[in-house]
Amino acid sequence: MNIIQRNFFRLIRSGAFNTTEHIEPMSVYKWERLMQLTIMHQVVPYVYEGLQRCKNQFFLKQTDYQWREWLKLKQDAERMINDDEGDEFLRADHLTNPLLNRQLQNILDDEHSDTISRKLLLLILRIVRHILNEGMPVSQLVELGRFLQNEGEHVDKDVFRKWISKLKLSQMCQLEGEFLVLLFGFKKDDVFFLEDKQNKHIEEIAQELIDFTNTRSQDWYFSQDSDSIFVHNSNTTAMFSHVKRSARYFRYYPSESLTNFFASFVHSLSHIEE
Structure with missing residues (x-):
């Protein structure tokens, strides 16, 4: 990754997961490019929080104008949160394969299944839809990471594993887990569905x-x-x-x-x- 992307993910880790990060020095132009990257990936609130946490670092230099722009972007993002319905095609509650979709609907319609486990399944599927159609789903991966941190211990892990087996999702779950480790500093034990095997091309895939x-x-x-x-x-x-x-x-x-x-x-x- 280039310096802009490295600082981009450092700020997300700091803002979304409260990690301690050290920002590399960048020119005003590169900070503008990082701002564009932040808007594109819809992670303004996380990056803004990361900037606030790191703002006393020597190499984090922002002009007064840039700070005002960051604040405006954050406020705009907060206002748009409930208005953005996204692309209907990327909905997580359906799959394009008819057989798999039938299995998915049976899972989602089961009123006796665990709500938290179903929510995790939908987060996983949302990322799958974006990987196949849109590219790197940074904001969705952040949501997945925060969900695992806050609710992971309440997931019915045995049932969840049965679901991903039925839906043939094991390899995609592994890929998403490795992204959490690579991009956001998660440990293997933080992601219960992450297996010991490691994809040697994970950095290339992420890029x-x-x-x-x-x-x-x-x-x-x-x-x-x-x-x-x-x-x-x-x-x-x-x-x-x-x-x-x-x-x-x-x-x-x-x-x-x-x-x-x-x-x-x-x-x-x-x-x-x-």
Whole structure:
């Protein structure tokens, strides 16, 4: 990771998980880039809290204007929290594979199952949806980490493991757990579903997801000009990148990855005017 991304994750760790972090010196321009990264990944409140915790460090230099901008961004983010419904396609309470989705709905409809365990399952699935379609789900990973810290001990672990086995989610859970360790400093014992095996390519995967997010994955959607009957793709390179990514993550969730790609393709057609 470059210095901007390293400081970005340090500030998130400090703000969201109360860790002690040491910020590397950056130019005003790089701090502006970090601000853009923060907005893009929708983690303004966490980064702002991290800035407050680290503001007395010698290398954390912000101009008065930048501090005012950070405060404004934080206030705006707090106001928008309840207004942002997100993309309906990324809902965590459904899967694109019909068989897996039936299993999921049976789990969610079971009124006797543990509410906290179901909430954890939905957090896991929300991240899966973003990994397959949007890139690195930083804000969702932060939510997962905070949930495990605050509610992890109340999860029915045996039942949860049965669920992820039914939904073929074991490898995706492992990937998400390794992201928590790599990006947010979690220990293996903090993530009960994390197994001993370690993916030697985890840093490469994380960087790829971050870079893909930064290209704005929506660019591969199809659209139609208002004065034309022809349909076109807004970014052909982004589309082929999406195809390659779908192939790459096939190994982590083969039963969902293929159907997800075709479902996202159909979803992209909704951007075309009737």
